[in-house]
Amino acid sequence: MIKLKYPLKYIAITSGYRSKSRPNHAAIDLGWNNKYGGQNAPIYAPANGKVILVVDGKNNNLQNSTDPGNLIKIQHLDGLTTRLIHLKKGSIKVKVGDIVTKGQQLALMNSSGYALGSHLHYDVWLNGIKVNPIDYTYYHDDQIVNLDTLKTYQLKKYQEEEVNSEFKLYDKVIPINLINWQGKKIKQYDKVYYITKLEPERKTVVLSALRNNKYQIWARLNINNIQKVS
Numbered sequence: 560m561i562k563l564k565y566p567l568k569y570i571a572i573t574s575g576y577r578s579k580s581r582p583n584h585a586a587i588d589l590g591w592n593n594k595y596g597g598q599n600a601p602i603y604a605p606a607n608g609k610v611i612l613v614v615d616g617k618n619n620n621l622q623n624s625t626d627p628g629n630l631i632k633i634q635h636l637d638g639l640t641t642r643l644i645h646l647k648k649g650s651i652k653v654k655v656g657d658i659v660t661k662g663q664q665l666a667l668m669n670s671s672g673y674a675l676g677s678h679l680h681y682d683v684w685l686n687g688i689k690v691n692p693i694d695y696t697y698y699h700d701d702q703i704v705n706l707d708t709l710k711t712y713q714l715k716k717y718q719e720e721e722v723n724s725e726f727k728l729y730d731k732v733i734p735i736n737l738i739n740w741q742g743k744k745i746k747q748y749d750k751v752y753y754i755t756k757l758e759p760e761r762k763t764v765v766l767s768a769l770r771n772n773k774y775q776i777w778a779r780l781n782i783n784n785i786q787k788v789s
């Protein structure tokens with residue numbers, strides 16, 4: 560399952576998913592902070608994907624309680640879809656069919672449609688059913704989480720923890736075979752090299768050798784070319 564990224568630099572949940580006081584609110588509301596764009600905070604793509612719906616041109620604070628206002632809907636991998644709602648009129652930079660990348664700025668926050676004050680209404684769908692965004696969304700190193708939000712909702716932190724099921728180990732000696740395209744062993748490296756970094760998006764692992772108590776990068780190998788020695 561891909562890991563979504565919170566669509567704001569500063570993360571503060573002002574209304575949770577189906578809370579006791581709002582059982583029909585199948586989304587989270589995210590607030591703003593003066594240091595990070597205030598009421599017009601930039602909104603970013605939660606993951607790579609394709610834009611499948613854009614609504615723009617709606618005014619703020621409409622009285623019709625079913626009107627979400629200006630929004631972007633994105634289809635991601637693994638059956639996930641996200642919606643970014645109440646966006647600032649005229650701020651949307653993408654159109655239907657565009658391919659977006661995780662972290663790309665898409666629009667600005669505001670209060671278009673039925674909204675009391677500026678905020679981002681963010682919902683996540685799995686195979687067409689609304690799910691709790693905090694189960695699928697992670698905060699990253701370049702984001703700031705409001706302390707109350709962190710405590711109350713125990714948000715998940717993103718870590719590059721695995722390349723695939725075979726290479727989960729970090730900073731640990733494991734013997735590795737270099738293999739050819741047919742899967743045949745070319746050479747075995749053992750006990751000397753450590754996996755010091757995993758790069759899931761590049762499908763590589765970095766092997767380093769320990770010399771004088773320092774790791775020195777020895778090679779960056781594609782996971783298709785290596786195999787753990789069993």
Ligand SMILES: [Zn+2]
Pocket residue numbers: 574584586587588679680681
């Ligand atoms: Zn909401």
